Amino acid sequence: MPDYKPQTIEKKWQERWRDSRAFEVAEDPSKQKFYCLEMFAYPSGHAHVGHVRNYMIGDVVARMKRMRGFNVLHPFGWDAFGLPAENAAIKNRTHPETWTLENIAHMKGQLQRLGISYAWEREIATCLPEYYHWNQWVFLKMLERDLAYRRRSTVNWCPSCNTVLANEQVIDGACWRCGTTVTTRELEQWFFRITHYADELLDATDTLTDWPEKVLTMQQNWIGRSEGARVRFALGGPEQLLASGSRLLAESGPTAAEGKTNQQPAANSQQPTIEVFTTRIDTIYGANFLMLSPEHPVVQEWSREAGADEFRRNLQRFQAQDRNARMIGEIEKEGFDTSRTAINPFTGRPVPIWVANFVLIEYGTGAVMGVPGHDQRDFEFAKKYNLPITIVVQPEGEKLTVETMTEAKPGAGKLVESGEYNGLDWEEANHKMTVDAEARGIGEGTVQYRLKDWGISRQRYWGTPIPVVYCESCGMVPVPADDLPVMLPKIAEFSGRGDSPLAQIPEFVNTTCPKCGKPARRETDTMDTFVDSSWYFFRFCDPHNSELPFDPEKVTYWGPVDFYSGGVEHAILHLIYSRFFTRVFRDLGMTTLSEPFTRLLTQGMVLKNGQVMSKSKGNVVDPDDMIQKYGADALRLYVMFVAPPEKEIEWTDAGLEGSWRFLARVWRLVDSLADTIGGEGIPTPAEVELNDAERALRRKTHDTIRRVTLDLDPRVHLNTAISGLMELVNELYAFCNNSDCLRIGQTASDAASVGVVERAATVAVLKESVEALVKMISPFTPHMAEELWEKLGHSSGIVAAGWPAFDEAVAKAEEVVIPVQINGKLRARLTVPADISEEQLRQIALSDPAVVKHLEGKTVRKVVIANGRLVSIVAG
């Protein structure tokens, strides 16, 4: 008997699958589709076993669905633009393209050696013009619809490297490369108006019933919807302000530029005002001061006034404070008095205006009302600067006094010291005061989001060129769709310094205006690579389309993605951007879908020595090494067996070896029996008379099919599915070992030990069981399963054979073991026929010797029979 030699088998089947285009698919309305997708790969160089775990999970689902008769789309591609390629180019003096394409070639080989059932003819790489053309196309469409716009915005800047950094490249406020403290710069940036869909993206999380709770919560927090009110405080105080103030405030409010949803309504009176955002307008009678962000336009204006030297000094001190430290609240809360006042529109009293370093310009209006009685930050601020504290909400059953208060009291209660609102419950007051504010024209109810518009400009080379030009006479002009793609030019030298690398290529920059034909300059920034990954799942439906990003008909057939798996690190960015893009395509009439991914599985990482695998830690396990030693099938089985897909796993060589041993055990079993059960004319078990052992094996077989089927679909409990298969194998060994003629061989020389089986019934049962086993294991270990299937005398592949069916009646045990509890303790086990009546069961239980013994001297008070599965006796 040949030993299990995975390497030869795997090569053979991978070639066959490739040559027969086994996993290539076309739209087929007569078949139900299934779109199975794993997050495509960043071609970083070498895949390690952590990367490939994700692809194996998807492959099991895809292969199983294929066997169940679905038309399965299972594509793969490369998220090929991005910074590492540029850094590698600087370091190794290669071109990012060379580096990227070489990595793709290598990683593709690795994935193919794992035998993943991808439709490789649909492979895409986002760095190719055939793909990024359509990024540009979508950009133009969004520009037409005002979903893309340009404004000045603050970016991270490394003064040492002289370049812009992405947020992800700012580690604890310092440049990831050189460690210099990061500063900020104002630059013109392109934005996608994702906030236009903020409400929809938030509300629709309810429809994502097959997403992990964790991811939905993260997205909800990220969008951060909070309902409240904007209230305007009229400026009072020094008369001279009024003149400059009115001009100021017409354009005030940092959020004016934020985007539509955040747009501030123009002040409806001539009087200059400061607008605040609050979720607790009901506490406004306790608003004893205002606090403005140092970046607030009014503050900026005041600092420019003559004689404001001290004001400027104070302000500069705040502005010099580490921006990142300020953002994460690590520095002390401080403020300074502007010596100006505003009128609280509800109390009519003047309140001082302060500048506070903890007020964020990015959120709300950049101005807040200080309610020290009911907000902890305001409380601390008031204590520090001796500002008055007023209690305006009394909690139920408490009597707060300012004198005894040691901290602010947020939360529920009834209003006091609030004029006409006294006695109202806070929620009622909140509503009423909002309505009143609107009626009086001093404010309005509003919804505030944490979500900001998506800044997509990157001052980088290795990305999609943004397809606009700037003309001296026409201004910003989009590149006409017919002129797309704007090709990314080859670049010779990468220094890693300076602004956008594209700005250094005159042949690229200098162009003519599409409108007037005069000289113009191209936009030299490229798009964030998250743009690439926001719609690639649509491109897979129609990857070679040269007219459109995709044919809507094809997306209608394949979409949405039925099963999507990937790392939880994408829970917010990629997954929210993809949901946004799907809605953009919907509103462009390209699809009727709103949500791209029906079911999401976030797979756990593979750790080694308790740490994430990385080159720098030196704990990377290369799949190729494992394949060489144990074969791809053993590797696949191991990573899926060791823990549920969502959990992290700790890599152990011993575990992999165990999986290999199991596969060798299956191999010996099937190989030993192949001659016996692989012949023609073997009856089905239903056609013959079975003895007890045969019936038991048949029951186990059908029960295993039932369990494994449910574990794979709809649950994706791959680890328990495998343990079910292991149990079946153990049962088959026991069955054979208890039979005189069926000892399973160990080595080639043992082949003779498998005798001729006389009983037709035994052969029938074994055939059914072994064939079901081979079919069910095939999604996990496809190469071995195909080889065994061939050994069993089948010439067409295992997918064509279909997924095994089970008979509920056969799967059911004829005899069951019923535990008997007395006062909650297990006292006996009864073996009874499965169809026993409750009355009979009660009789047998009460007359069982062990039960009788334990009931001695006690009276039975109650006997509970729990859906025929357990007897519980209460006695005392």
Next chain:
RNA sequence: GCCGGGGUGGCGGAACUGGCAGACGCUCAGGACUUAAAAUCCUGUGGCCUUCGGGCCGUGCGGGUUCGAUUCCCGCCCCCGGCACCA
């Protein structure tokens, strides 16, 4: 601080709707085979006690509901992840 997920043998993990806790695997121990070893096959493997029949304890901790709780409820402790001065 807020939100989410967890805590089960030496280890990874099972346990579906409240019904035999520890499936399956790893590790370890013993047996068979072998000149021997490896491999393989078989058996055992939560703790304590045992007259070998079995008994008691046991799913982070403390309570509760229930005939019965890893599962449900209340109150804690600890770990992991996300967000975080969001007004």
